Amino acid sequence: MSRHFNAVLNTILRLHEILLKQPDSAAHSCSHEKWRWFQNCLGALDGTHIKVNVSMSDRPRYRSRKGDITTNVLGVCSQNGEFIFVMPGWEESTSDSRVLKDAVSQPSGLKAPKGYYYLCDTGYLNAEGFLAPYRGQHYHLTEWRGGNPPKWPKELFNMRHSYARNVIERAFGSLKDRWAILRGRSYYPVDIQCKIITACCLLHTLIHREMDSEATFEEPHLGEDDSSEMNIENVNSVERLMSGLNGGIILQTKCLRIGIMYD
Template sequence: MDSNWFTALFDDHYENVMNNVGRYVSDGFAGTSSVSGVGGSVGDSYGNYNSEVQDNDLNQQDDNDGGDLFWHRECDRTKLVICTAGALTMYYNTLKPSRRMSVIEKVGMFLYTLALGASNREVQERFHHSGETISRNFKEVLRSVCLLAADFIRLVDPKFTTTPLEIEMNPRYMPYFKNCIGAIDGTHVRACVSQEIQIPFIGRNGIPTQNIMAACSFNMQFTFVWAGWEGSAHNTRIFYEAIGNTNIQFPRPPEGKYYLVDSGYPNEYGYLGPYRGERYHLPEFHRRGQPRSREELFNRVHSSLRCVIECTFGVWKKRWRILQTMPEFPYKSQVKIVVASMALHNYIRRKSGQDVAFNKFDSHPDFVPPDTFPDVVPQSQTTGHQSASRMDYIRDGITNSLMGQ
């Protein structure tokens, strides 16, 4: 059942696997046209689009994003399908080929569904399997990728012993934000639920959504995710649940360290927000000129650094169209899809140095993509009688340093 070419791709140190696959994609690998079992026929399984199929898939997309859609970049999808299949088969031992389907085809169908938001019927037409077979194999791969998530959605430096390179190497942020360890925000993805239970899922966006709290590093990798909240749930409620419930295992900041948050979150110790009632978002400074006060100066730098979480959400959502057009899966499966797609996001970031979507944001770090389902946060009401928190003093200290640079 195993195949020599497939094994050879992964017969190396794990860090070199993506390079092996890159060479395979570029140069070809002998014997792949007739391989079965774990490897399967790569072309027959998912890679050989004829013009009719490709046109059909492209017609499903908006004119603005069809050319950039991940699945239509053959090299990217080939590398991801093979590497994911290899990881789940050889390192996690969670997927096995069946009598009629290779692991690569199982993973290919799964990633096809996530990348295009394809329905079961559309996957049937593309891969020529029954609806029951597609559903069964999707669940199998989804379970396996969720196991992958346990290793990939976590901190690389769990004790926060070093300053992130993205801060340390940038005089715009160093030494002012040397104790910053990441950014936190919430985001929404489409939820497909029955009308009987829709009301709690309909928030300010006016459509059923799933609200997700996530933290990310400055390398655009998710370090924490809590998915499954109804769209009407407020970010502050989710935040307090996350930091207060020991079962959630949220990576809390140690003494002296902090995450960046926006004005929708409380300025609790360990979570640094902007000055409220002042300009904050980068487009505001682009439209109306340079900061006019010390508070606006801090807010502009804070926003520039914190926008990494918005960029991370942007890359993640653009790659996986299923997050915008969720098919009719059970809600628990929809939650798992969110987690699985975030794990794959991190997997690509760690293993591929030439990913088109990430490279775009690496080249333009201040570019913030528009969110498909923006989280509408009401304007915070502040009064002069609120007592200053420890984070207020830390924020003032950073502001004074920025003023004196």
């Protein structure tokens, strides 16, 4: 049984190049409600934690705040929720930004063509190819519900950023709902469990692609947006404030300007 399990697992992993494809970088103008504010955005990324089985000596590095032994898994998905990159194996104690740095540095790792980018949360730093929200501002969608619209341009940007980036959180949720082996305790060695994680992402992407109705996500709801009162002068002041900072911050402001002008 073990021999057949590993044979099937390795066969699935050979589909990696076929199923996990990075989006076409051809310039496009997206009109979808979530993505029209983020032209040339390829998708979103985030980390999630999945239980693994490691030696006693390694457990402190893999132990989460809840006491579970987990690996920090970097996942990236396209705008439609298909996984396009996955990298398990890092210890739970490793920061998200360190995991991303490793993914980008690998020869066959995560790449963002020049002029394109992925959305990420505040666990990552703004850099070329990666766009994070403004720090120190409301970010989570629940903070704007119940008649509490964004009050400032940065909050408006963060709300729209969170609304779009939520696609990766829903992708992880759907993945774990489908594959029980990713939810419970692992009895496999950590290297095998990491292969299982990747294989589940591959099969999940195949199902998403071939059986679209099975992979339909429930969109998060946003309340009424009172951003019409925000004008270009507000945005210009933000641009002056951010002038001279790195490319990620400049891109934040450009996206924010587009968002206000659309309103």
